[in-house]
Amino acid sequence: MVSCLLLLPAFFSLARQYQFSNYRQQFNKAIALYNNPSPTPESDSVALQLFTACANSALAARKDYKLAVESLIKAGNIHQTYQRYSQSNQMYHHALSINSRYLRHKALRYEACLYIGSSFYFSNTMDSARHYFEMASSMASGPESATLPEQERLFNSLGAIYFESANYQQAKNYFERALQALQQGAEGYEELYVSIRSNIANCLLRMNQYNEALFIYKSLARYSINKEIILQNTAHTYFRLGHYDSALALYNQLPGKEGLNHVKALNDLGRIYIQKGHWQLAENYFDSAIAVVRKIQYPAKNKEAALALLYRSELARRQGLAEEAIGWCNRALEEVHLDFTLKNRFDIPADVSKAVSHITLFEILQAKASLLFNRYKVTGSRDMLDASVECFLKAIQTAGYIKRSFDNDEARIFFNEQYRQIYSRAVEAAFTASENNPAVINKLLYIIENYKGNALYQNLRSIELKSSAKIPGSIKVKERYTKQLLALYTSRLSSTSETDAAGLQAKILQLQVELSRIQKLYEKDPGYSFFLSEVNSPAGMVKQLQHEIDDNTALLNYYAGDSVMYVVAINKGKAVARKINMDAAFTRAVKLFLEETYSLQEGRRYNGYASAAQLYQSLFNPVNSITANSENLVIVPDGMLNYLPFDALVTDEKQRHYLLLDKTISYHYSFALLLQKSTLQAGGKNKAIVFAPYVAPDAATAGTGLPGLPFSASGLDTAGKWILKSAEATRQSFVENAPAYKLVHLATHASMGTENSTGNWIQFYPADSMNINNRLYLHEIYNLNLHQTELVILSACETAGGANSSGEGLLSLSRAFMYAGSDGVISTLWKTEDRVAALLMQRVHYYLQQKIPPQKALRLAKIDLLNDDKLSVLYKTPNYWGNFVYAGKQHYQSGITLRKYAWFGIFLLALSIWWIVRKRVVQLLK
Template identity: 45%
Template structure:
């Protein structure tokens, strides 16, 4: 049944039946030998290959080899075909050296020789062995069809690398002519690639107008209904593409061409055209991100995503410098890059839990997205024109169904100003300034190898500045971090010069207007996530730390900040509270772990309204069962941060058999539902640290809890002392009880530690408090520390009213 659906191009049903057969095989594995397991796993390998899940495809092909019968008459052909398929998977993962080793080890049958030789030539080409690859291509007798087009395109690219322009042009023209003779109506990726490389060839020869013509030919071939009337035309709905990644490639090339024209002529018209094309590139990248969960999409984002944004952000900056009206475009570029995964997850959870949509609509949306991804990838891989027509029809039908589903969603969901952010419609300077109060300043940074783009956005101010990311700046940042992160008794803090230098570069660059704002939200990038801004100084001689005058918090993007502000304004409370301190007592189990006892951790958060779990009560199971119902969660324990998820964990009270069982790892946190949590405190070492990911910040424990739904997370950048944590947390909660928001309460607690000397003079240094950072929800309208005025004004009003009533009742 699965094979029947597969050859009928009904891929969703095909995969269902193949997977069902695989599950049956796994259940009775070892009990009896089932027939045709090699065929089953080969089919699954082919299906996953065509949906661009190359690692899973390779696994299935390897399983097929295990179950193949060496005594079968067709074993050699089967074995050779499977090994060739495995090599193809490796090629798709850009592992050309590994693929080449397999291809060279194969002894093909006559009917397999051309395909294996062509794949060998392609590997050689990608590895830079152009002459060897070209000789092999020229020796092949490739039958007509799309395989010939692929071979000709590779040969044209080789001649381009060898700077033999005329030969390259002739080869590309042959590929285009052959493709047109094969496919007269149906669009296909290989013809689009021939157009694209023809454009690249024109560009290296300085023929920009001709290059644009070829790029537009490629766009028309890739898009289902785009027709270029003018050179600067761009597709409308970028989701209507037979190959989104190739569409992205062509759009990016067109944007870069316009950028080059601007650099040469300094005419603003070209920077505007470049900006338009980059916006379309980003829209296409978002389509890939939302609809394609496969290895091809992963490879795309790992290898090409960041470099595109480096140029796009620079183009947006140049456009803004030429015309301040392009501020919205700069904000759009920045927001599309930053915190995208966190934001999409927040929107998904809002759709599930707040919009009132039935689960059936949410499941249908997920299924349609998967089907669009599968059919687009299959169409991308297809080499038969008749099948291509059928695949295009199915793809269009699923796109129409998804569009109708979105219409249903929008008719049921709130389309307020906050809701516009999902489509990018709300990402404008005017909207942001409407949504923030007069005391709020957003400082948003984007880091490249040589520059840092800094954006300052306040109620009545907006500017973008360039900051040199040179050796002097890096030395200052390294010195600042080294002085802060090195916590040793008796060692003097010597980071003032570096703290002042970073202030000049990262803050003072925006001018004196930033001083008028007291509540700063920092949206860092790259290594800036490791820097506590409140430890910078505006005057190093007077030790004027920013902490003393500014309330500083952090976030991953403006979109997330505003969306969380909207959700919090709809009624989040800090009522149910829970505290866990598994290492508060020096028990035998704690001693066996080798981890230190934390005697001050037990009462960091206390009170009659707090669920308190100490020592053996603070178990992982208790946390997982209680956490989803808590609005404030406080974890005072040990934690670990490393380069992969297995090294990132929170430790709960250890059980007798294994300490690993009582660690909460990143992947477990991601799967939690903490939508009721307003504040989660990670009072443990280095919980804000982790590996940097483009646009998403550090893959930290803090970020994982925000992904799980927590509005805000308080965490640490470097190691902390038990006594210091106890002091800061107790002070913070006392201030919160007076009505201060967490970020302002934390600030006041840090000031007490830095200036009072209550727990010792050695702690009068930013080493001991600046590591605590608050990220997440901020009240964008109340000024820092001003909550008490609400109560004062309310109280005065009550007194006046009572006095008025009393006066009215007095007899004359």
């Protein structure tokens, strides 16, 4: 008996060894089937059973957790292959749980996150897909990242996620990063190469770079892999180019009859036949597309089916069937939204976040809104008009939701440019509704504000939220360092050889992807994630603005349509919306006025008074009830008005009476920025710093080819300023010192020389022969920390000028300093004359020392120039002084509004009366 008991431990040990050997054998058999180059459903089924049994046995033995996790991941992959996404997700989650509890194996966690992200992606659960892909991506950025498998698939998948969210530039970055990670000669190299290159071309196509996309597709045609997809994408490119016959010829070569790619082809064919006027053929193709989707995924919601229904709506509209077109739009809304059920034809989804594709939801909403607005124009029905406005508002809310998900300004600006016509249509509808209903002005303003200054506002809001986000300090340092490197490499692109440019582009790409990863870490913070998902209401904005301004201020927000200009004007007690016809006479007046003011040709007589008077009548007469009694005007311009110096307009042509003499004019990019209250802007600890590198030209400055500016620091040597002249005024001294000052003045040269802004700079003293070490480039200004700076003065040439961007105004050096956090900027729209600039800046500083707000200080300085008997009359026309403008925060004198002054006065009066009465009572009592 004793001997038998002694044998029991040995027996159990042998049993465990046999069990381990058994599930290891199961795993090896399963792997052999899994890696079979020609698998069948039967072989996959056997492999799945073996992987599952192996995982269960390993877990039961509590021995080889690594083998269990590997088995579960492989089992999940087999389920995913057969679109059993629920089962695959269970396997991946189980694998993650075991790994987290027992192993903490980075590579296995990476794989599980990668594959579960893929599973969610293919089941159209995009938020979850993105979450897990980003988890995998964060692991792929560490020192051990080189050992992690399938990074090319990860970056390709992330690119697809960004593509679906309409962030095409960032999607292209990820696809190119995937291409870098792809190892030549690796298993499946050719298939992945073709797929990734095709995806890059898809991004170029969406960014309207048709020829570049076509070049890539044609270069991929020689591969035997994915020939149908390449052929279809080439056909789609021809369709986008309007080459319908070429597109049809290629589509007719496609053999595929099932799958979502076939649905896309059917939708394109239907749209081609719409353009050709073949209504029945178009209808047949759209119906076929819907039928194929239903066969594949019914009853799941699907973007391609929603698009087919949207195109059916367009077909009905073309046929003059307005009510039917609205009906198709409603069906499309039900298809694209996860929980929307139509009860009334005017119904729209409540929650814009719940969509299988937000960009598709946006397009459907705007299509329905346009149809309703067109019906209003025919029927005159107020219900139609109101429903149209509400639908447009929901579309604009969706657009805002989309743009907040973007992690770069380029994507936001491109979105505005791409969909400008939709915003214009929405503004037209809201303005029409506001004519008989002043309450709708809030909605009109909401649409305009969601279009204008959006990138600048979101950046400043983002910086503030990031400052308080509960993120490790090392991440914030890494973000700052990455941004600085990105700005440096971007700036070097404009002055490097073609050979070096390729290397710089590769570095820029990696940094852009790294910044995207860091951004996702911030988005995990509750406050930051709330900002991204919040949906602002159009209600109450007018009252909020009226609460913020004083009795002496009026706000004017212009929006330039195709042939009309809209303006929303607000003062303390009233708000109006007006329309200005941009007819040939108006456009000609703008052109003539700008030609005159922007010209500094010596000896040429200024002749802009007639056009200035005409523009004053056009722009201010419609809103005279708002502006007449307001001395301070804050203007948010748009379109061609971005180039306009408003204070150079004349109220009386014969008297040549400038608006400058009656009004203090300042500018901003949006009303939202006016309302923005930042906790970061506390005011620098020092008063003022001035940089004047060209005040005394020497051999070093002459070597730059830029002229001296002998008057640039004239009259600025007053108390409270640190003036750095000549060799003291280096780029390095600016970067080190400027952030600590309330006022920063750059009296030097600047350039807005390139269209893409990489070569735009501010010049400092040339400490060495390398231009890049002596200039501050636009991208570097964006990354400065000027949140303690109340005012930046840029008295160099054209610092307020730049490319006119949809919704963002002029992409100028001035805007870059506001982007960096400065409260306001005084800058120039065109070239300056050194003596005039010196006189104006001397007077501006004088008034600033008297605690006068910068917008008024600039106005008073200009009036002093006009009244200066010592200055030649040649320098007193607007082409010499009108270029100086102030944009930014509104500063009321001494920080107290007039209303506060009034209440303070009443308080003092009451106190005086009380004191007199008390004194008399005391005397009587005696």
